[in-house]
Amino acid sequence: MVLLSVSNLKKHFPVKKGIFSSTTQLVKAVDGVSFQLRQGETLGLVGESGCGKTTVGRAILHLIEPTSGEILFKGENVSRLNTRERRELRSSMQIIFQDPFTSLNPRMTVGNIIAEPLKNQKKLSRSERKDRVASLMQKVGLRPEHLGRYPHEFSGGQRQRIGIARSLALNPLVIVCDEPVSALDVSIQAQVINLLVELQEEMRISFLFIAHDLGVVEHISDRVAVMYLGRIVEMAPYEEIYENPLHPYTRALLSAAPIPDPDLKRERILLPGDVPSPINPPSGCGFRTRCPQVKPECRDLEMQLANVESDHWVACPFC
């Protein structure tokens, strides 16, 4: 069942200049992204920094207003909801942020942080709420006795667990995980990832898992979408992406991921140049300035995801 459907999502940030703050240019952070998220699955969204993956996550939760495009949650258009309906919707969509040090209010106790969504959305008595917070803490592997402590008394991994507990408080259907482990040590990363996998199996949550680390995404994702310059260039089940990458960017990205085996050598694809500025992206295919297989026609192409195999989508007609 399709839970969340995003079609042609765009977010352009104006660049303001001059005394009268006239908008002179637009940063096309997200420029036409479409995907679907099914119930209980994890969609990994990967790409290098600045490709717009975080913006997609924030737009889905309406933390920023998308410029255009539709976000349908259970068939309902999120942009058309009024403030109250949107708040209700938020009980079924949650987010886990990248930095566990800034995403928790330093002046609130852990108990209050986890209870906040409950206070806003549900009418529970004090003791009911307390029980719920204790069980949530237990679920994510924190000791319920610590609910009176402040965030700075916890380690990074524990803080991220606090963030996870808070996002679970309202039994959401979708959680956007915005690089939830990239600020953590590798050993802690595995623990948090495993916790997320367990919770998903237990509670049938769908994850939109944003990351720049392909190794992490491989471990958790059912499907992977690769983003480049505000667009999705390839989307497929994770075995497909890793074994049969079609888009030249996906191949380059995969070849850049380190393999923890010194004897294993593989060909590295080095892309020339830098990512073009999203203020003035190249015409046609956005990747053509760095593509090893560029053709003259690429200048006039529409970057459109096309289905090549079952559930394998690529935005390049030459692949």
Next chain:
Amino acid sequence: MSKETRSQKSYTWQRFLEGWSLFYENLVGRIGLILLLVFGLMAVCSYIPPLIDPMYHPMTGVDPDVFRSTPPSAAHWLGTDNIGRDLLSQLLTGARIAFLVGISAAFMSIVFGTLIGMIAGYAGRLTDSLLMRFADMIMVMPSLLVVLLLSSLFGQLNIWIIVLLIALFRWPGISRVIRAQTLSLKERPFIDTARVAGASNLRIIFRHILPNVLPMALLYMTFRVTSAIIVEAALAFLGFGDPNTVSWGMMLQWVWKTGHMFQAPYWLLPPGICISLITLAFYMIGRAMEEVLDPRLRKEEQKV
């Protein structure tokens, strides 16, 4: 449950003790605090003289044997004014008024300044521009002059009206500082998480931003106390104080008006020194608190 609340309390207590020890290590803060304690004691003691004898009442008590200003004596430790009122008792009452005016005016301006600063910073756009331009307007207004104008229009002003006027003229500086803090706070991810958790704007302002700007607001309050006391003293000295209260400024005005400026140093000096010292005390405490709150101001060996 009780065990948990206890550890929670002890934790807050522990943080308070940490801040306190940093504050106490600071010589400036210690001097300020001792000065303030002395003034506090004076304010408390101000209730004693009228109990001993009604002639020690600072406002209405007149020594029947005294017909002109007398220097310090056994009956009047600091002497009397020209109609025979006890100066020590006036000085003690003055401390009470200084605290009352200083703290209530500072508290009110903190409330206005914090609220307006948070709203301007959080709302942004037009609200922000309007509120801040309004703050600029008030900031450049010569407050003493406006209060003088008002009091000459409406006659003698009640002490609470003076307090309110001081507060109304002293919030813009605070609101600028609080707005700047709010601007940085509202971009932090924990505000986004609160929004995703379904918090309303009001809840975000009061539950998430306010606790984070409160230390700064309290710090500015100590500085505002200083300026409030000075403004009140200046008003009283110029003859626009509340005639029914005995403040240090009023004492100075009486010295001046009765022509004892250079004849009675025992009358002129104590209120003058008290005004300087109490403002100094609040200023010193503010400086020491600033160092506790802002680790960048601490000396090398104190850094935690």
